[in-house]
Amino acid sequence: MADNYANTADKSVLWDWxxxxxxxxIAIMYLIAGTLFFVKAGVMALFMRIQLMRPEMEFITGQTFNELITMHGTIMLFLAATPLIFAFMNFAVPLQIGARDVAFPFVNALGFWIFFFGGLLLSVSWFFGGGPDAGWTSYVPLASREHGGLGIDFYVLGLQVSGIGTLVSGINFIVTIINMRAPGMTMMRLPLFVWTTLVVSILIVFAFTPLAAGLALLMLDRIFGGQFFIPGMDGNVVLWQHIFWIFGHPEVYILVLPAFGIISEVIPAFSRKRLFGYSAMVFATLVIAFLGFMVWVHHMFTVGIGPVANSIFAIATMAIAVPTGIKIFNWLFTMWGGKLTFNTAMLCASSFVPTFVLGGVTGVMLAMAPVDHLYHDTYFVVAHFHYIIIGGIVLGLFAALFYWYPKMFGHKLNEALGKWMFWLFYIGFHLTFFVQHILGLIGMQRRIYTYLEGQGMATMNMISTIGTFIMAFAVVLLVFNVVYSAYKSERITERDPWDARTLEWATNTPVPEYNFAQTPQVRSLDPWFYEKVHGDGTMKPAEPLDDIHMPNGSILPFMIGLGLFIGGFGFIMMNMENPIVPPLLVVILGAVLTFGSMGLRSIKEDHGYNIPLERIKKIEKEAS
Amino acid sequence: MGENLSQPFEKSAMSKDERIQLEREKRIQITAFAFMISLTLLAFIATGSEIIPAVFTVPFIVGLAVIQFFLQLFYFMHLKDKNHAWPNMMMVSGVFLSTPTIIALALLLGETKF
Structure with a gap:
């Protein structure tokens, strides 16, 4: 019953989580899961760089190399970058809009567990004859049932499952941002990170559905004898490329727009100025999101679609540079004349700007369809998208980690170690990827596992590998920093250690489970800054202090995720040589688990619980 | 707070006007549903019977699909109702994004190169 106060502290730690x-x-779980996948895919990158260190190395075989490139790309995009971004969205968005939680807390947990089990399903492929090996794009006919191994089935089902999780979380964020804003928090007062989260969630809904459809078609082809992508049976291989890139290009913006949002939070906070051109930033975000859907064919210039189609998509691609340029200049003007503090978060955020411009310039170069025939499938492309992903997304994530860490864990990360990490990472990153531009231009193809002596590629590949090791060392330093700070760092009890601007800094540290004892009244853009300057330094309440109604925890999201894992594995077993148990049985078991849990959720009455007034008063008194 | 959450309501909390409104809404929904089923039946008949030529069938079915599409959006998904600005926005942007995509795909996957 609702009045039985269920304290989360009464549960064991494991059961609670x-x-x-x-x-x-959930944000912290996303953070941990994302970091684990990030480290895993990073180690794969190290193996590949060792293999490419010298001409004709024999560190790993070509087959293993193919599996490594596929898994590195897939894990980094779907299972590392996406959850890490979701971690910060989950943590910051409800706090920044003055809400007690997301709109559907149960669905939020469901999104995490489905993503997690999808990732696990993809990862167990190593134990069943090797990972997928057709590249992260998994082009047919390479990935068709005729040519692709069992690994591709893990790719298809694993991404299908984790895609459901992402989709579910995206819908949850849209509803949260539209419906859960505190009084006075109008759309044009939303912090930019919330704006980018909203736009990204809309992109997820529109982009992950084509991916789910494409993966379903590929699954039908591979497991149930379909013929969508088999040319000899009236299928069309180019269809897969279209479907994949209709998803794939928005996916790039799904990842980079939250990074833009993070940068737009961190730079004003450490420049002591409001964000320059707020409405232009919102507008640019919307335009980028829209144009992001109209450019997918630029990944397929060399397929032979024809000059008119190529030109249209080339021009549309170049048009994206305009709103992105607006953003770049707005960040520069935010810093211009500001009182700058260069701590680790700000170092990452400010160096994001030039690095991202470098990636953007090569992007416009690649958008020129005629020259793309030269760049296509060379290391130039590899260098380009790593400048966007590492120079853009990863630096943004580092900035977010250092910026929000005190709120999330109650202590800051060590600044000295942080700065060492930043500089090592930054130098290592440019060493690794800058030379790859040139490698690409002199003709090194991507996805090759070795090259010959005397092709002029040995020195630059060596430099690139050295850079990778410096980057890896920087990440080890970050992990060490996390552990070190957990023991040595001073506990933070103040609300606002950075003297920042947005609403999340108005909550107590550590944040109580109900976030805000009273829903705050928002009176301006950057509400917390407004109250500090024009008010008395506390948020004006929009409601009297009262009991707070909270949702109960539930194991069902975990069970639904587990069911999808088992069911997905059952489908993969249909392609195995001698399965120990009949595959259909496993599929049915998974379906019973998933749909049974869903049914249980529908039948069982669950009204949540109340946190009584006295307890809230006690918590608030202890914190202040 | 919260003792009677599991008890069912004995009487509706709606006013008489609201109930009349709801009845009307229900009638419109059922009418729209019946109309859409009949459109579907027409499509089946057009393809199933051998008398009607294919030249007629294809544009006919596409026309039916367009009508279906708007009926779905406005009646089944309540876009005609008030206070549906956000769902409207999402639907319109979805249509806005998918239309050029579908047209482009139809053109690019054909035999003709542009």
């Missing part, structure tokens, strides 16, 4: 629906805890 498995059943939690609290957005702050």
């Amino acid at each position: 498995l059943t939690t629906v609290d957005h702050k805890k």
Whole structure:
């Protein structure tokens, strides 16, 4: 019953985390899961760079190399970057709009567990005859049932499952941002990170559905004898490329727009100025999102679609440079004349700007369809998208980690170690990828596992590998920093350690499970800054202090995820040589688990619980 | 707070006007549904019977699909109702994004190169 006060502290630690629906805890789980996948894919990158260190190395075989490139790309995009971004969205968005939680806390937990089990399904492929090996784009006919191995089935089902999780979380964020804003928090007062989250969630809804459809078609082809992508049976291989890139190009913006949002939070905070051109930033975000859907054919210039189609998509692609340029200049003007503090978060955020411009310039170069025939499938492309992903997204994530860490964990990360990490990472990154531009231009193809002596590629590949090791060392330093700071760093009890501007800094540290004892009244853009300057330094309440109604935790999201994992594995077993148990049985078991849990959720009455007034008063008194 | 959450309501909390409104809404929904089923039946008949030529069938079915599409959006998904600005926005942007995509795909996957 609702009045039985269920304290989360009464549960054991493990059970609490498995059943939690609290957005702050889910954020930390996303953070941990994303970091694990990030490290895993990073180690794969190290193996590949060792293999490419010298001509004709025999560190790993070509087959293993193919599996490594595929898994590196797939994991980094779907299972590392996406959850890490979701971690910060989950943590910051409800706090920044003055909400107690996301709109559907249960669905939030469901999104995490489905993503997690999807990732696990993809990862177990190593134990069943090797990972997928057709590249992260998994082009047919290479990935068709005729040519692709069992690994591709893990790719198809794993991404299908984790895609459901992402989709579910995206819908949740849209509803949260539209419906859960505190009084006075109008759309044009939303912090830019919330704006980018909203736009990205809309992109997820529109982009992950084509991916789900494409993966379903590929699954039908591979497991159930379909013929969508088999040319000899009236299928069309180019269709897969279209479907994949209709998803794939927006996916790039799904990842980079939140990074833009993070940068737009961190730079004003450490420049002591409001964001320059707020409405232009919002407008640019919307335009980028829209144009992002109209450019997918620029990944397929060399397919032979024809000059008119290529030109249209080339021009549309170049048009994206305009709103992106608006953003770049707005960040520069925010810093211009500001009182700058260069701590680790700001170092990452400010160096994001030039690095991202470098990636953007090569992007416009690649958009020129005629020259693309020269660049296509060379290391130039590899260098380009790593400048966007590492120079853009990863630096943004580092900035977010250092910026929000005190709010998330109650202590800051060590600044000295942080700065060392930043400079090592930055130098290592440019060493690794700058030379790859030139490698691409002199003709080194991507996805090749070795090259010959005397092709003029040995020195630059060596430099690139050295850079990778410096980057890897920087990441080890970051992990060390996390552990070191957990023991040595001073506990933070103040609300606002950075003297920042947005609403999340108005909450107590550590954030109580109900976030705000009273929903705040928002009176301006950058509400917390406004109250500090024009008010008395506290948020004006929009409601009297009262009992707070909270949702109960539930194990069902975990069970639904587990069911999808088992069901997905059952489908893969249909392609195995001698499965120990009949595959259909496994599929049915998974379906029973998933749909049974869903049914249980529908039947079982669950009204949540109340946190009584006295307890809230006690928590608030202890914190202040 | 919260003792009677599991008890069912004995009487509706709606006013008489609201109930009349709801009845009308229900009638419109059922009418729209019946109309859409009949459109679907027409499509089946057009393809199933051998008398009607294919030249007629294809544009006919596409026309039916367009009508279906708007009926779905406005009646089944309540876009005609008030206070549906956000769902409207999402639907319109979805249509806005998917239309050029579908046209481009139809053109690019054909035999003709542009």
